[in-house]
Amino acid sequence: MKPRDRLRIAMQKSGRLTEPALDLLNRCGLTFRQSRDKLFCFGEGEPVDLLLVRDDDIPGLIAQGVCELGIVGRNVLNEFKGGAGNGAAALTEWRSLGFGRCRLSVAVPQEMDYNEPKDLAGLRIATSYPGLLGIWLREQGVDASVITLAGSVEIAPKLGTADVICDLVQSGGTLVANQLRETDVLLQSEAVLAGPETLPTDERGDMVELLLKRLDGVIQVRESRLLLLQTSRTSLEAVTRLLPGGPQPTLLPVAGQPDQLMLQALCAGEVSWRQLEEIKKAGAREMFVLPVEKMLA
Numbered sequence: 001m002k003p004r005d006r007l008r009i010a011m012q013k014s015g016r017l018t019e020p021a022l023d024l025l026n027r028c029g030l031t032f033r034q035s036r037d038k039l040f041c042f043g044e045g046e047p048v049d050l051l052l053v054r055d056d057d058i059p060g061l062i063a064q065g066v067c068e069l070g071i072v073g074r075n076v077l078n079e080f081k082g083g084a085g086n087g088a089a090a091l092t093e094w095r096s097l098g099f100g101r102c103r104l105s106v107a108v109p110q111e112m113d114y115n116e117p118k119d120l121a122g123l124r125i126a127t128s129y130p131g132l133l134g135i136w137l138r139e140q141g142v143d144a145s146v147i148t149l150a151g152s153v154e155i156a157p158k159l160g161t162a163d164v165i166c167d168l169v170q171s172g173g174t175l176v177a178n179q180l181r182e183t184d185v186l187l188q189s190e191a192v193l194a195g196p197e198t199l200p201t202d203e204r205g206d207m208v209e210l211l212l213k214r215l216d217g218v219i220q221v222r223e224s225r226l227l228l229l230q231t232s233r234t235s236l237e238a239v240t241r242l243l244p245g246g247p248q249p250t251l252l253p254v255a256g257q258p259d260q261l262m263l264q265a266l267c268a269g270e271v272s273w274r275q276l277e278e279i280k281k282a283g284a285r286e287m288f289v290l291p292v293e294k295m296l297a
């Protein structure tokens, strides 16, 4: 393969991960010119180009060295690494990205008597993840037949082509619609930034390091909230005790009200309505939760 000096990132061309992946890269300062075939997008500012492909192809493209990084579900990455038995275990997750969350689970017909994995012995299990399912069945010491389907796995028991299934679950709506019940979670998944364990030692490696640093900043900011509230000095301790995790809050005086303080706290994650209600009960008022756009410590 010809040496390249520009970094290549593969991502899903069209699907669940496309929009959030592109948004994340944009936030990292990467913008792309869309080519007419839309399979290759030239990076405008930094020397980083995009390959738009089927998500299933992403781990293979990294393993072949066609690209250095890929944004792909952990389910697809692990199926490739462990499942396909192609000796490509040298791929790793450089970062988990916090979107495309779902899980890979076994589900059985609602009326089926099921207590433990051993109950699957001798049954036919339909899945698009034969590798991951095979590993799990071996770990459980269960001998079952794995039926590989490309999609619409949940319908297989109704069609009589399988007894139970192993597929992705998010809300559980598809399982309910097909009268299935989730029994065992094999894998918790989300989109990840995947790449080879050993990065190139040239400029592309430097670019990966720069991108990882920006990504960390973007992820931290995305999950941060700024909480503003007013409290009396007497309620301060009770209010502070209820604040979600983060650095020490900042306290400011309120003009003309010596007993009152304005509190500003950076929170590491979402602040829920319930948490706000609890903090209010402890004596806070005038509460605001604001998203953080950029942060430079």
Ligand SMILES: Nc1ncnc2c1ncn2[C@@H]1O[C@H](COP(=O)(O)OP(=O)(O)OP(=O)(O)O)[C@@H](O)[C@H]1O
Pocket: 012, 013, 014, 015, 016, 017, 053, 054, 055, 056, 072, 073, 074, 075, 076, 100, 101, 102, 168, 169, 170, 171, 189, 190, 191
């Ligand atoms: N219901 C869901 N909710 C959230 N994330 C999901 C859900 N289903 C799948 N995912 C995650 O999103 C990834 C992409 O899902 P999508 O359905 O777009 O893939 P696909 O149909 O295989 O697309 P492609 O055409 O690229 O092969 C999955 O591999 C998984 O990691």
Ligand SMILES: O=P(O)(O)OC[C@H]1O[C@H](OP(=O)(O)OP(=O)(O)O)[C@H](O)[C@@H]1O
Pocket: 151, 152, 154, 167, 168, 169, 170, 171, 172, 173, 174, 175
């Ligand atoms: O638990 P839920 O929220 O219902 O989500 C789970 C469903 O989502 C995915 O299918 P998708 O909608 O992508 O359909 P497809 O796999 O047939 O393309 C997955 O394969 C499940 O069928």
Ligand SMILES: [Mg+2]
Pocket: 054, 055, 056
């Ligand atoms: Mg796919």
